Amino acid sequence: MIKESTGAQLIQAAFQSEKPIFIPFITAGFPTPAASIDIALTLEEAGAGLLELGVPYSDPLADGPTIQTSSHKAIAQGVTLPKVLEMAKEMRGRGLKIPVILFTYYNPVLQYGTEKLISQLEDYGIDGILIPDLPFEEAEEVNKLTEQNGRSFISLVAPTSQQRIQMIASHAQGFLYCVSSLGVTGARSTLDDSVVGFLDEVKKHSRVPVAVGFGISRAEQVQLMAPHCEGYIVGSALINILLKNEDVLKDELTREQGLAEINKFVKELQSGLS
Amino acid sequence: MEQTTEKGYFGEFGGSFVPEPLQKALDELEAAFEKYKDDESFNEELNYYLKEYAGRPNPLYFAQRLTEKMGGAKIYLKREDLNHTGAHKINNVLGQVLLAKRMGAKRIIAETGAGQHGVATATACALFGMECVVYMGEEDTRRQALNVFRMELLGAKVVAVTEGARTLKEAVDAALIDYATNYTNTFYLIGSAVGPHPYPTIVRHFQSIIGQEARAQHLEKEGRLPDYIVACVGGGSNAIGLFAPFFDDQDVKIVGVEPGGRGLASGQHAASLSKGEPGVIHGFKCFMLKGDGEDGVGEAHSIAAGLDYPGVGPEHSYYKSIGRAEYVSITDEEALNAFHQLSMIEGIIPALESSHAVAYAMKLAPTLSKDQTLIVNISGRGDKDVQQVFDMEHGNK
Numbered sequence: 001m002i003k004e005s006t007g008a009q010l011i012q013a014a015f016q017s018e019k020p021i022f023i024p025f026i027t028a029g030f031p032t033p034a035a036s037i038d039i040a041l042t043l044e045e046a047g048a049g050l051l052e053l054g055v056p057y058s059d060p061l062a063d064g065p066t067i068q069t070s071s072h073k074a075i076a077q078g079v080t081l082p083k084v085l086e087m088a089k090e091m092r093g094r095g096l097k098i099p100v101i102l103f104t105y106y107n108p109v110l111q112y113g114t115e116k117l118i119s120q121l122e123d124y125g126i127d128g129i130l131i132p133d134l135p136f137e138e139a140e141e142v143n144k145l146t147e148q149n150g151r152s153f154i155s156l157v158a159p160t161s162q163q164r165i166q167m168i169a170s171h172a173q174g175f176l177y178c179v180s181s182l183g184v185t186g187a188r189s190t191l192d193d194s195v196v197g198f199l200d201e202v203k204k205h206s207r208v209p210v211a212v213g214f215g216i217s218r219a220e221q222v223q224l225m226a227p228h229c230e231g232y233i234v235g236s237a238l239i240n241i242l243l244k245n246e247d248v249l250k251d252e253l254t255r256e257q258g259l260a261e262i263n264k265f266v267k268e269l270q271s272g273l274s
Numbered sequence: 275m276e277q278t279t280e281k282g283y284f285g286e287f288g289g290s291f292v293p294e295p296l297q298k299a300l301d302e303l304e305a306a307f308e309k310y311k312d313d314e315s316f317n318e319e320l321n322y323y324l325k326e327y328a329g330r331p332n333p334l335y336f337a338q339r340l341t342e343k344m345g346g347a348k349i350y351l352k353r354e355d356l357n358h359t360g361a362h363k364i365n366n367v368l369g370q371v372l373l374a375k376r377m378g379a380k381r382i383i384a385e386t387g388a389g390q391h392g393v394a395t396a397t398a399c400a401l402f403g404m405e406c407v408v409y410m411g412e413e414d415t416r417r418q419a420l421n422v423f424r425m426e427l428l429g430a431k432v433v434a435v436t437e438g439a440r441t442l443k444e445a446v447d448a449a450l451i452d453y454a455t456n457y458t459n460t461f462y463l464i465g466s467a468v469g470p471h472p473y474p475t476i477v478r479h480f481q482s483i484i485g486q487e488a489r490a491q492h493l494e495k496e497g498r499l500p501d502y503i504v505a506c507v508g509g510g511s512n513a514i515g516l517f518a519p520f521f522d523d524q525d526v527k528i529v530g531v532e533p534g535g536r537g538l539a540s541g542q543h544a545a546s547l548s549k550g551e552p553g554v555i556h557g558f559k560c561f562m563l564k565g566d567g568e569d570g571v572g573e574a575h576s577i578a579a580g581l582d583y584p585g586v587g588p589e590h591s592y593y594k595s596i597g598r599a600e601y602v603s604i605t606d607e608e609a610l611n612a613f614h615q616l617s618m619i620e621g622i623i624p625a626l627e628s629s630h631a632v633a634y635a636m637k638l639a640p641t642l643s644k645d646q647t648l649i650v651n652i653s654g655r656g657d658k659d660v661q662q663v664f665d666m667e668h669g670n671k
Contacts, residue, residue, distance in 0.1 A: 058438065058571050059555065061450055062293035068437070106291050107554040107571070111564075133291045133557065137281060160298035168294075179295050183455030 006150025007127025010099045011174045014049045015209040015230050019273050021049030022266065023211055025103065025235030027070040028053050028087050029079030030242060035249045039242070040091045042259045044098050046266035051096070052130065052233065055084045055104035062132040064186030066236040070243065081108045085124045092125035099127040101154060106134045118145040128152035128174045136168050146173060159198045169205035175231060176206050180214045187237040188215035191224070199228040223272030234269065241265045282471020285595055288588035290470040292557045296450070299457040304472040306377045311479055320372055327401065328364045330483065332356045334491035334649065339619045347501065347642035349635055350649045352488045354512065355624065361654030362484060362512040363394035363465055369480030371398040374461035381405040381456070384463045385449040387414055387442035387508070388580030388627065389421025390654055391465030396430035406430040409448040411441035414579050421658055439573045442583050446556050466509025467587035470557030474588050481515025488649055489519050502638065502648035504529045506630040507601065508544065508581030510590045512653035517599060518589075527600070530590060531634045533576035534603035544574035546586040547594050547601040555585040561594065562586070577606035578626035604630040612636060613656060613663065625654035626662070
């Protein structure tokens with residue numbers, strides 16, 4: 001029997017592309033759990049190379065108003081970490097092929113059991129995990145567990161990390177998530193030019209692909225970043241599209257209409273690369 | 275007394291669970307704090323303002339009438355309510371604003387529950403001519419409308435936070451987000467012994483003046499240490515300030531009084547140590563209330579806005595875990611009764627927060643002998659609560 005690839009290997013393979021890959025972030029369960037499955041499949045079809053699946057949380061310290069709003073709406077429907085795991089499994093059942101990264105704050109992980117969660121990721125078809133409020137200094141245990149289980153623990157670096165960049169980069173698994181600007185997530189119309197220099201600096205030290213996120217909402221931004229990264233993460237700008245189409249996405253009968261809007265947004269975003 | 279480890283842990287509690295963009299800011303804050311906390315000119319300046327501006331030292335007052343009425347241990351009141359701005363909060367605020375000045379910050383942000391910390395912060399910002407923005411849950415701005423006006427009088431901008439339960443928890447979230455965005459010119463002044471490292475250590479350091487004074491004053495009056503020290507615990511800054519200097523005095527029993535709200539069985543309380551479980555909130559590990567969902571944070575309730583917090587300082591979590599302190603709870607009703615009793619018997623109107631400590635002392639004292647003593651921290655004065663109590667008892671029936 002041929003041994004199947006580990007999640008870590010699948011993430012590595014996802015970056016074997018000439019162009020930087022598109023990494024969408026969605027809040028799991030928004031606008032509904034059923035819609036999330038269809039949205040994930042639509043994103044894959046539109047060209048996503050990886051999917052970041054966000055566990056809605058009541059205290060999202062790294063997130064701005066857009067993702068907070070979607071999180072509160074998902075929580076109101078009873079979406080919790082165990083339910084998000086089931087959603088991931090269902091996405092696989094429906095044919096989702098791209099690697100999935102679970103994005104979750106640390107408290108839900110602690111409540112679920114860190115070791116239990118990471119050892120179960122494979123069963124749910126999840127290839128990596130990103131815990132935004134678990135800084136490098138606290139991440140040793142999780143780092144070991146992901147390695148043992150063939151998963152990737154995704155670390156963040158920020159322009160302010162400075163001396164920390166080398167330390168974080170040298171331990172990085174999967175890919176490095178570069179935070180483009182200070183503050184919290186949220187679509188920004190302009191990005192500071194210094195981001196490019198920051199990405200180049202991170203690339204010098206990183207043994208894994210470098211992806212950039214926080215504030216990316218437009219094709220010109222993607223075009224500007226492209227030569228300096230291997231992937232770009234789009235969260236709030238995508239959630240804004242979901243919020244605009246919340247009602248049609250909720251209803252199974254009209255969902256196609258909302259999915260078409262998502263497809264259009266993703267195509268437009270990638271247009272700068274062709 | 276120094277129980278903080280390098281990574282900011284008190285036993286298994288504390289730590290720093292924040293997104294990477296914030297970590298640098300915290301590292302810089304820690305370095306500045308370590309540099310100045312034992313710096314002679316820094317402490318000279320701080321002590322000058324504590325004495326000349328805040329009015330320290332405040333008395334350790336022997337509450338003779340209350341003692342006689344309870345018929346047991348001698349009750350001493352540590353009068354933090356007599357500080358300028360009417361609560362213990364000024365101790366920490368003066369320390370942190372002076373630290374901010376030395377770090378070159380131009381803008382101070384803070385969160386506030388009851389409004390006491392916000393008023394203290396706005397006061398110190400006025401004193402040192404710094405820009406001040408205070409985040410406050412909308413529910414608290416309603417409960418403490420006069421404190422909002424006070425802050426505005428002092429030149430601060432008050433931002434009402436409309437997320438979630440609209441109380442202290444949401445105010446902290448909003449302030450952290452502001453800090454993450456603006457930290458290059460902004461100092462986040464945390465008012466309680468909570469938050470990511472190094473905040474709990476910084477707040478403990480600046481509030482320890484309470485316990486240091488109380489310990490010396492009690493030694494002077496009684497020629498020995500007290501049998502019990504009692505303080506209310508929300509986030510826990512007045513309590514850790516009183517407790518920490520007594521940590522090594524093993525014969526002194528330490529009691530923290532949590533807000534029991536409508537009773538621990540009702541589920542409507544904020545007794546994180548009595549009823550919570552370990553978890554991570556606002557960037558640190560502590561005992562915290564859990565919500566209905568598997569991973570949610572519970573919502574807190576207390577008659578006292580300043581105790582209305584679902585987590586608790588990591589050092590208190592540690593004290594509980596090693597058994598150094600006992601944590602009990604007092605209901606809204608018991609606290610309200612103590613609020614009246616202390617006003618009637620001693621002519622001191624305590625804050626509803628402090629009334630929790632008074633209420634427990636009134637239960638404890640009669641069980642002790644007359645040659646025993648206890649210190650109760652009157653962390654703040656009750657003027658701010660008079661309107662709320664009036665409405666509860668007369669107005670909105």
